[in-house]
Amino acid sequence: MLTIYGVLRSRATRPLWLLAETGTEFTHVPVIQSYRLADPQAVDAPLNTLSPEFLKTSPQSAVPVLQDGDLVLTESLAITLYLAREYGGDLGPQTKAELALAEQWALFAAISIDPPGIDILYTYADGLSDSPEGAAKIAAAADRLSRPLAQLEAHFAQHDHLMGNRFTVADIMLAECLRYSQPHKPLHQTYPKTFAWLARCQSRPAFTEMMARRNAEPA
Ligand SMILES: N[C@@H](CCC(=O)N[C@@H](CS)C(=O)NCC(=O)O)C(=O)O
CATH class of the missing domain: 3.40.30.10 (Glutaredoxin)
Incomplete structure (x- = not known):
């Protein structure tokens, strides 16, 4: 079970x-x-x-x-x-190479995208994004994101998905880590292809249904 x-x-x-x-x-x-x-x-x-x-x-x-x-x-x-x-x-890796790539994207998401995203998410959620401390925290997080997001922007200039020319677990893992940075709109302007990919992932019925159940939980 x-x-x-x-x-x-x-x-x-x-x-x-x-x-x-x-x-x-x-x-x-x-x-x-x-x-x-x-x-x-x-x-x-x-x-x-x-x-x-x-x-x-x-x-x-x-x-x-x-x-x-x-x-x-x-x-x-x-x-x-x-x-x-x-x-x-x-959705899963179909070859040894895809498994290696899925693991790469998991670690990339966990190490390079999730932690600065958490700083952004909580700063906005706490209503502190316009305070000097909050703005500085967001700027520092956006700075930490600049290299990984530039890497993704170059990737999405060539590809619609992270690996295998199809939607996979790699897209789910990265999309859910990048969601934390979504409240910071300047990132969307600097990395339009990456945030367009994120929007495509989030338009999938499984995501919208899952988020509806999430949003129905008490905050
Ligand atoms: N790196 C872990 C982080 C797990 C984690 O911190 N989970 C939070 C919720 S997102 C939690 O359970 N915190 C427990 C608590 O603070 O009581 C993962 O990705 O699963």
């Missing part, structure tokens, strides 16, 4: 988007981040990342987590890659 732990308002969107693309059956356990609760230890607190029951499955104390038979995996992009290989059909 395949189970994904983690609310949609988390990095669980990455594997959940992939599963929505494939139509794979699975159980979803909406474990919430403990920091979002007033008292995660309260007896009536929902299952959260500090719940003893959840920690038995995932000592990392974070979501998402995948359980597939005896296999337990943490790290959203490792989970997404695993699902693509096991259940993803054409």
Whole structure:
């Protein structure tokens, strides 16, 4: 039995988007981040990342987590890659070279795109983007993104997708990391092909359906 732990308002969107693309059956356990609760230890607190029951499955104390038979995996992009290989059909890597490329794009997304994107996302979400500190934080994040986004812009001048001339797990992983930078509109002007690719990924029915369920969760 395949189970994904983690609310949609988390990095669980990455594997959940992939599963929505494939139509794979699975159980979803909406474990919430403990920091979002007033008292995660309260007896009536929902299952959260500090719940003893959840920690038995995932000592990392974070979501998402995948359980597939005896296999337990943490790290959203490792989970997404695993699902693509096991259940993803054409979304998954079809050759050794594609597997290597998918791993490359996963690491690129996790290391070069996700962390500055998180700085941008939270600064906008906290309403601080116009404050001097917030603007400086966003400028620093945009600066860290400049090389990887220039690399992507050159790639998307030649290709419609990240690998294999088709939509794959690599697009899902990168798109979900780049989504965090989306509130910063100047990036769209500087890297139009990259943000056009992101918009194409986000127009897929599986994404819009997954985001609708995410947005229906309490903020
Ligand atoms: N690198 C990890 C990050 C996991 C992570 O930090 N998850 C957050 C939600 S997106 C979390 O569960 N935080 C738990 C908490 O703060 O209580 C991944 O990609 O899965």
